[in-house]
Amino acid sequence: MALPGMHRRSVSFNYTALAGWEWPTVEIVGQRPGPHLAVIAGVHVNETSSIEAAICLQKTLDPASMNGRVSIMPVVNLPAIPHRSQYVCPLDDKNINFSFPGKADGSFAEAIAHAILNDWAADADCLVDLHGGDLCENVSHFTVCQDIGDEAFDKRNMEFARCFDAELIVRLDASHLKQAGRSCTGRATRRQNAAFAEAGRIGLIEEDNVLFHYEGVLRLANKLGILAKAPPVRREPQMVSRYLWVPAPVDGFFRYRVKVGDRVAKGTVLAIAENTYGDTIGKIEAPESGFILWTVTHAFAKSGSFVMGLGAP
Numbered sequence: 180m181a182l183p184g185m186h187r188r189s190v191s192f193n194y195t196a197l198a199g200w201e202w203p204t205v206e207i208v209g210q211r212p213g214p215h216l217a218v219i220a221g222v223h224v225n226e227t228s229s230i231e232a233a234i235c236l237q238k239t240l241d242p243a244s245m246n247g248r249v250s251i252m253p254v255v256n257l258p259a260i261p262h263r264s265q266y267v268c269p270l271d272d273k274n275i276n277f278s279f280p281g282k283a284d285g286s287f288a289e290a291i292a293h294a295i296l297n298d299w300a301a302d303a304d305c306l307v308d309l310h311g312g313d314l315c316e317n318v319s320h321f322t323v324c325q326d327i328g329d330e331a332f333d334k335r336n337m338e339f340a341r342c343f344d345a346e347l348i349v350r351l352d353a354s355h356l357k358q359a360g361r362s363c364t365g366r367a368t369r370r371q372n373a374a375f376a377e378a379g380r381i382g383l384i385e386e387d388n389v390l391f392h393y394e395g396v397l398r399l400a401n402k403l404g405i406l407a408k409a410p411p412v413r414r415e416p417q418m419v420s421r422y423l424w425v426p427a428p429v430d431g432f433f434r435y436r437v438k439v440g441d442r443v444a445k446g447t448v449l450a451i452a453e454n455t456y457g458d459t460i461g462k463i464e465a466p467e468s469g470f471i472l473w474t475v476t477h478a479f480a481k482s483g484s485f486v487m488g489l490g491a492p
């Protein structure tokens with residue numbers, strides 16, 4: 180194990196699709212041995228409030244007052260930076276966010292997902308993945324918690340999900356483990372704990388969204404025993420168990436009738452679609468009662484593309 184202190188490291192992985200790439204990372208090693216917390220951000224490079232939180236953690240975590248260690252990789256999706264790619268890695272057009280647990284011999288997105296779980300964060304007691312607010316998204320403050328159906332494991336994951344001052348916690352049941360998914364789902368297939376946080380909007384660095392991520396990680400480090408103290412949680416989150424993706428019913432210019440974080444009843448009109456004459460050509464109604472997790476912010480949407488996330492009980 181490295182000596183106590185702050186260590187900057189370029190990390191590379193021995194997989195064909197990742198050849199030639201080096202990830203800037205930091206390892207902050209405390210004075211005494213203890214747990215390991217791994218933090219990633221920048222799976223989506225425009226979600227800058229979450230990336231800023233990962234940068235602030237490097238500047239403010241003090242090895243002298245820590246047990247164990249915190250590893251930080253502020254940007255996972257390096258190939259997306261020059262293109263400001265939304266959602267995907269431009270090398271394979273795949274969304275790293277839904278590529279876990281990944282594949283060693285897969286394309287870039289699959290290989291980096293595999294490398295994070297099996298190499299970089301393999302021994303972490305918790306992996307936290309920070310997200311929220313790609314260029315055309317407004318995202319509420321929420322966390323995703325992956326269950327496996329084991330009481331002790333699920334309870335621990337929920338404790339980590341509650342470390343963020345979330346409006347909502349989306350609890351995914353064990354059926355999600357069967358297909359590729361988020362890092363928290365990939366970790367759960369290995370029976371390893373994880374937290375997944377969303378807050379941010381339209382590519383902006385905004386203080387409340389940065390703080391949501393930053394303070395959440397501090398509380399997580401406190402929960403693990405790495406830090407002696409952390410800011411208190413200020414609200415009780417709502418619990419939902421289904422994450423519904425709401426598609427646009429037509430090609431149109433959409434006027435949204437709800438805001439992120441709103442509670443809606445089944446059948447509530449969420450958005451009206453118009454053509455460019457201003458004629459109404461369609462509407463989106465809530466398929467279930469629930470909470471608005473996120474909305475697309477750009478008015479134009481293509482039929483079938485997802486324009487909203489709804490958390491339903």
Ligand SMILES: [Zn+2]
Nearest residue numbers: 223226310311
């Ligand atoms: Zn994201």
